Amino acid sequence: MSQRKGSQFAGLAVAIITPFRDGELDIARLREQIEFQIDAGTNAIVPAGTTGESPTLSHDEHERVIAETIACVAGRVKVMAGTGSNSTAEALRLTRRAAAEGADATLQVAPYYNKPTQEGMFQHFRAIAEDVDIPVCVYNIPGRTGKNIEVETIQRLAELPGITMVKDATGSLDQCSAILGTTDLTVLSGDDSLTLPMMSVGGEGVISVAANVVPGVMLELVRAAAAGDYTTAAAIHHRLYSFCSIMLGLSTNPIPVKAAMQMLGRDTGELRLPMVALDDRERAILQQTLLKFGIESAVS
DSSP: OOOOTTGGGOEEEEEOOOOEETTEEOHHHHHHHHHHHHHHTOSEEEOSSTTTTGGGSOHHHHHHHHHHHHHHHTTSSEEEEEOOOSSHHHHHHHHHHHHHHTOSEEEEEOOOSSOOOHHHHHHHHHHHHHHOSSOEEEEEOHHHHSSOOOHHHHHHHHTSTTEEEEEEOSOOHHHHHHHHHHOOOEEEESSGGGHHHHHHTTOOEEEESGGGTOHHHHHHHHHHHHTTOHHHHHHHHHHHHHHHHHHHHSSSTTHHHHHHHHHTTSOOOOOOTTOOOOOHHHHHHHHHHHHHHTOTTOOO
16 A cells, blocks of 8 residues: 555654643643653644543643644644544634644544434544545544444545544454455554554554653654564563553553652643542552553652
Protein backbone atom coordinates (compact mmCIF):
# COMPACT_ATOMS: atom_id res chain seq x y z
CA MET A 1 0.00 0.00 0.00
CA SER A 2 1.24 3.52 -0.74
CA GLN A 3 1.95 6.06 2.00
CA ARG A 4 -0.92 6.38 4.42
CA LYS A 5 -2.97 9.55 4.53
CA GLY A 6 -2.01 10.70 8.03
CA SER A 7 1.63 9.66 8.04
CA GLN A 8 2.83 13.19 8.85
CA PHE A 9 1.48 12.51 12.35
CA ALA A 10 3.45 9.29 12.77
CA GLY A 11 5.60 8.93 15.87
CA LEU A 12 5.00 10.07 19.41
CA ALA A 13 2.17 12.42 20.30
CA VAL A 14 1.48 13.33 23.92
CA ALA A 15 -2.06 13.66 25.24
CA ILE A 16 -0.99 16.53 27.43
CA ILE A 17 -2.55 17.21 30.80
CA THR A 18 -4.28 20.50 31.60
CA PRO A 19 -2.56 22.07 34.62
CA PHE A 20 -4.72 23.75 37.27
CA ARG A 21 -3.82 25.95 40.20
CA ASP A 22 -6.40 27.02 42.76
CA GLY A 23 -9.20 25.96 40.46
CA GLU A 24 -8.00 27.94 37.45
CA LEU A 25 -6.01 27.12 34.33
CA ASP A 26 -2.27 27.32 34.96
CA ILE A 27 -1.12 28.55 31.56
CA ALA A 28 2.47 29.18 32.65
CA ARG A 29 2.78 25.55 33.72
CA LEU A 30 1.13 24.39 30.48
CA ARG A 31 3.81 26.25 28.53
CA GLU A 32 6.53 24.64 30.66
CA GLN A 33 5.12 21.21 29.94
CA ILE A 34 4.94 21.90 26.20
CA GLU A 35 8.59 23.02 26.19
CA PHE A 36 9.50 19.85 28.10
CA GLN A 37 7.83 17.76 25.39
CA ILE A 38 9.43 19.63 22.51
CA ASP A 39 12.87 19.35 24.14
CA ALA A 40 12.31 15.60 24.49
CA GLY A 41 11.62 15.23 20.77
CA THR A 42 7.86 14.58 20.91
CA ASN A 43 6.33 14.86 17.44
CA ALA A 44 2.91 16.26 18.33
CA ILE A 45 0.99 17.81 21.22
CA VAL A 46 -2.64 16.83 21.77
CA PRO A 47 -4.39 19.37 24.04
CA ALA A 48 -7.90 19.16 25.50
CA GLY A 49 -8.33 15.42 25.20
CA THR A 50 -9.43 13.01 27.89
CA THR A 51 -6.05 13.31 29.62
CA GLY A 52 -6.50 17.08 29.43
CA GLU A 53 -9.77 16.78 31.41
CA SER A 54 -11.85 18.19 28.58
CA PRO A 55 -15.14 17.08 30.21
CA THR A 56 -14.65 19.60 33.02
CA LEU A 57 -13.26 22.48 30.98
CA SER A 58 -15.66 25.30 30.24
CA HIS A 59 -16.10 26.19 26.58
CA ASP A 60 -13.87 29.23 27.02
CA GLU A 61 -11.21 27.20 28.84
CA HIS A 62 -11.30 24.48 26.19
CA GLU A 63 -10.68 26.99 23.44
CA ARG A 64 -8.00 28.79 25.47
CA VAL A 65 -6.02 25.62 26.18
CA ILE A 66 -5.93 24.86 22.46
CA ALA A 67 -5.08 28.43 21.47
CA GLU A 68 -2.30 28.70 24.08
CA THR A 69 -0.85 25.37 22.96
CA ILE A 70 -0.77 26.44 19.32
CA ALA A 71 0.81 29.77 20.24
CA CYS A 72 3.46 28.15 22.44
CA VAL A 73 4.32 25.43 19.93
CA ALA A 74 4.66 28.07 17.19
CA GLY A 75 5.01 25.52 14.43
CA ARG A 76 7.87 23.56 16.02
CA VAL A 77 5.79 20.36 16.26
CA LYS A 78 2.30 19.35 15.23
CA VAL A 79 -0.79 20.22 17.28
CA MET A 80 -3.75 17.86 17.12
CA ALA A 81 -6.55 19.62 18.98
CA GLY A 82 -9.10 17.65 20.95
CA THR A 83 -12.36 19.13 19.67
CA GLY A 84 -14.77 16.21 19.78
CA SER A 85 -18.21 16.16 21.36
CA ASN A 86 -21.33 14.01 21.53
CA SER A 87 -23.08 16.92 19.84
CA THR A 88 -22.15 17.31 16.19
CA ALA A 89 -22.91 21.03 16.32
CA GLU A 90 -20.62 21.48 19.32
CA ALA A 91 -17.84 19.46 17.69
CA LEU A 92 -18.14 21.61 14.59
CA ARG A 93 -17.93 24.82 16.62
CA LEU A 94 -14.85 23.69 18.55
CA THR A 95 -13.15 22.34 15.43
CA ARG A 96 -13.75 25.49 13.40
CA ARG A 97 -12.23 27.56 16.18
CA ALA A 98 -9.18 25.29 16.49
CA ALA A 99 -8.66 25.34 12.72
CA ALA A 100 -8.87 29.13 12.73
CA GLU A 101 -6.25 29.27 15.50
CA GLY A 102 -3.87 27.15 13.41
CA ALA A 103 -4.29 23.58 14.64
CA ASP A 104 -2.66 21.01 12.36
CA ALA A 105 -5.34 18.36 12.93
CA THR A 106 -8.34 17.54 15.08
CA LEU A 107 -8.87 14.57 17.38
CA GLN A 108 -12.54 13.61 17.22
CA VAL A 109 -13.80 11.22 19.87
CA ALA A 110 -16.78 9.01 19.06
CA PRO A 111 -19.99 10.58 20.35
CA TYR A 112 -20.41 9.42 23.93
CA TYR A 113 -23.44 8.73 26.13
CA ASN A 114 -26.07 9.18 23.39
CA LYS A 115 -24.68 6.05 21.63
CA PRO A 116 -25.53 6.78 17.97
CA THR A 117 -25.99 4.04 15.40
CA GLN A 118 -23.14 3.26 13.02
CA GLU A 119 -24.87 5.42 10.42
CA GLY A 120 -25.08 8.22 12.96
CA MET A 121 -21.34 7.84 13.65
CA PHE A 122 -20.61 8.04 9.94
CA GLN A 123 -22.74 11.15 9.44
CA HIS A 124 -21.17 12.82 12.51
CA PHE A 125 -17.59 12.38 11.36
CA ARG A 126 -18.45 13.17 7.74
CA ALA A 127 -20.03 16.48 8.77
CA ILE A 128 -16.83 17.50 10.53
CA ALA A 129 -14.45 16.26 7.83
CA GLU A 130 -16.36 18.11 5.12
CA ASP A 131 -16.60 21.33 7.12
CA VAL A 132 -12.94 22.00 7.96
CA ASP A 133 -9.75 21.73 5.96
CA ILE A 134 -7.54 20.14 8.62
CA PRO A 135 -7.06 16.37 8.93
CA VAL A 136 -9.41 14.45 11.20
CA CYS A 137 -8.26 11.70 13.54
CA VAL A 138 -11.18 9.47 14.53
CA TYR A 139 -10.83 8.47 18.19
CA ASN A 140 -12.34 5.07 18.95
CA ILE A 141 -12.49 4.37 22.69
CA PRO A 142 -15.56 2.26 23.42
CA GLY A 143 -14.60 1.85 27.09
CA ARG A 144 -15.44 5.53 27.60
CA THR A 145 -18.00 6.20 24.88
CA GLY A 146 -20.07 3.06 25.33
CA LYS A 147 -19.99 2.07 21.68
CA ASN A 148 -17.42 0.79 19.19
CA ILE A 149 -16.96 2.41 15.80
CA GLU A 150 -17.11 -0.76 13.75
CA VAL A 151 -14.55 -1.59 11.09
CA GLU A 152 -17.12 -1.23 8.32
CA THR A 153 -17.89 2.32 9.46
CA ILE A 154 -14.21 3.22 9.56
CA GLN A 155 -13.80 1.78 6.07
CA ARG A 156 -16.55 4.10 4.84
CA LEU A 157 -14.97 7.06 6.62
CA ALA A 158 -11.59 6.26 5.03
CA GLU A 159 -13.08 7.13 1.65
CA LEU A 160 -13.46 10.77 2.77
CA PRO A 161 -10.37 12.88 2.04
CA GLY A 162 -10.49 14.67 5.38
CA ILE A 163 -10.43 11.51 7.48
CA THR A 164 -6.76 10.53 7.69
CA MET A 165 -6.15 8.81 11.03
CA VAL A 166 -7.62 6.59 13.71
CA LYS A 167 -6.62 6.67 17.35
CA ASP A 168 -7.43 3.10 18.29
CA ALA A 169 -8.15 2.48 21.99
CA THR A 170 -10.36 -0.55 21.43
CA GLY A 171 -7.78 -2.93 22.86
CA SER A 172 -8.38 -5.16 19.83
CA LEU A 173 -5.40 -5.99 17.66
CA ASP A 174 -7.84 -7.70 15.30
CA GLN A 175 -9.74 -4.45 14.74
CA CYS A 176 -6.50 -2.54 14.28
CA SER A 177 -5.31 -5.15 11.75
CA ALA A 178 -8.58 -5.04 9.83
CA ILE A 179 -8.38 -1.25 9.50
CA LEU A 180 -4.75 -1.33 8.41
CA GLY A 181 -5.39 -4.10 5.92
CA THR A 182 -8.33 -2.47 4.19
CA THR A 183 -7.77 1.31 4.36
CA ASP A 184 -5.02 3.88 3.82
CA LEU A 185 -5.57 5.46 7.25
CA THR A 186 -2.73 5.99 9.69
CA VAL A 187 -3.45 4.13 12.94
CA LEU A 188 -2.09 5.50 16.20
CA SER A 189 -2.32 3.48 19.39
CA GLY A 190 -4.58 4.90 22.06
CA ASP A 191 -3.09 2.61 24.71
CA ASP A 192 0.55 3.02 25.69
CA SER A 193 0.97 -0.67 26.47
CA LEU A 194 -0.30 -1.69 23.00
CA THR A 195 1.99 0.63 21.04
CA LEU A 196 4.45 -2.08 20.05
CA PRO A 197 1.84 -4.72 19.11
CA MET A 198 -0.03 -2.17 16.98
CA MET A 199 3.14 -0.96 15.28
CA SER A 200 4.12 -4.56 14.55
CA VAL A 201 1.05 -4.86 12.27
CA GLY A 202 1.43 -1.45 10.65
CA GLY A 203 0.46 1.19 13.18
CA GLU A 204 2.64 4.28 13.04
CA GLY A 205 2.84 5.55 16.60
CA VAL A 206 0.93 6.43 19.74
CA ILE A 207 -1.01 9.23 21.36
CA SER A 208 0.46 8.68 24.78
CA VAL A 209 -0.49 9.36 28.39
CA ALA A 210 2.75 8.02 29.87
CA ALA A 211 4.76 10.44 27.70
CA ASN A 212 3.67 13.24 30.03
CA VAL A 213 6.19 11.67 32.42
CA VAL A 214 8.66 9.70 30.25
CA PRO A 215 8.57 11.06 26.69
CA GLY A 216 12.14 10.04 25.97
CA VAL A 217 11.54 6.35 26.66
CA MET A 218 8.28 6.31 24.70
CA LEU A 219 10.07 7.96 21.79
CA GLU A 220 12.82 5.33 21.89
CA LEU A 221 10.17 2.60 21.65
CA VAL A 222 8.37 4.23 18.73
CA ARG A 223 11.57 4.94 16.84
CA ALA A 224 12.89 1.40 17.30
CA ALA A 225 9.62 -0.13 16.12
CA ALA A 226 9.43 2.24 13.14
CA ALA A 227 12.95 1.20 12.16
CA GLY A 228 12.02 -2.48 12.35
CA ASP A 229 14.31 -3.09 15.33
CA TYR A 230 11.86 -5.23 17.24
CA THR A 231 14.49 -6.67 19.57
CA THR A 232 15.19 -3.22 20.97
CA ALA A 233 11.53 -2.22 20.83
CA ALA A 234 10.48 -5.34 22.75
CA ALA A 235 13.04 -4.68 25.46
CA ILE A 236 11.73 -1.14 25.90
CA HIS A 237 8.13 -2.38 25.79
CA HIS A 238 8.75 -4.81 28.65
CA ARG A 239 10.49 -2.12 30.67
CA LEU A 240 7.57 0.24 30.12
CA TYR A 241 4.75 -2.25 30.54
CA SER A 242 4.28 -2.14 34.32
CA PHE A 243 4.77 1.63 34.33
CA CYS A 244 2.10 2.14 31.67
CA SER A 245 -0.23 -0.28 33.44
CA ILE A 246 -0.02 1.78 36.62
CA MET A 247 -0.51 5.05 34.74
CA LEU A 248 -3.78 3.78 33.28
CA GLY A 249 -4.79 1.06 35.74
CA LEU A 250 -4.19 2.41 39.23
CA SER A 251 -7.09 4.82 38.88
CA THR A 252 -9.01 6.64 36.16
CA ASN A 253 -6.89 8.63 33.70
CA PRO A 254 -5.59 11.32 34.28
CA ILE A 255 -5.52 10.83 38.08
CA PRO A 256 -2.31 8.72 38.20
CA VAL A 257 -0.36 10.73 35.65
CA LYS A 258 -1.18 14.01 37.41
CA ALA A 259 -0.12 12.50 40.72
CA ALA A 260 3.14 11.32 39.16
CA MET A 261 3.85 14.77 37.77
CA GLN A 262 3.12 16.30 41.17
CA MET A 263 5.62 13.89 42.76
CA LEU A 264 8.18 15.01 40.20
CA GLY A 265 7.54 18.71 40.81
CA ARG A 266 6.13 19.24 37.34
CA ASP A 267 2.49 19.90 38.23
CA THR A 268 0.32 20.75 41.21
CA GLY A 269 -1.54 17.47 40.73
CA GLU A 270 -4.79 19.39 41.02
CA LEU A 271 -7.88 17.78 39.51
CA ARG A 272 -11.46 18.88 39.00
CA LEU A 273 -14.43 17.03 40.40
CA PRO A 274 -15.62 14.42 39.80
CA MET A 275 -11.95 13.40 39.54
CA VAL A 276 -10.36 12.97 42.98
CA ALA A 277 -6.78 12.38 44.10
CA LEU A 278 -5.20 9.01 44.79
CA ASP A 279 -5.51 7.74 48.35
CA ASP A 280 -2.42 7.06 50.48
CA ARG A 281 -2.20 3.41 49.46
CA GLU A 282 -2.40 4.27 45.77
CA ARG A 283 0.17 7.05 46.13
CA ALA A 284 2.59 4.61 47.76
CA ILE A 285 2.13 2.17 44.86
CA LEU A 286 2.71 4.97 42.35
CA GLN A 287 5.80 6.23 44.15
CA GLN A 288 7.32 2.76 44.24
CA THR A 289 6.55 2.35 40.55
CA LEU A 290 8.37 5.58 39.70
CA LEU A 291 11.35 4.62 41.83
CA LYS A 292 11.49 1.14 40.31
CA PHE A 293 11.39 2.69 36.85
CA GLY A 294 14.39 4.78 37.79
CA ILE A 295 12.80 8.18 38.33
CA GLU A 296 14.68 9.01 41.51
CA SER A 297 13.08 12.40 42.20
CA ALA A 298 9.73 10.80 43.10
CA VAL A 299 10.16 11.49 46.80
CA SER A 300 7.20 13.69 47.80
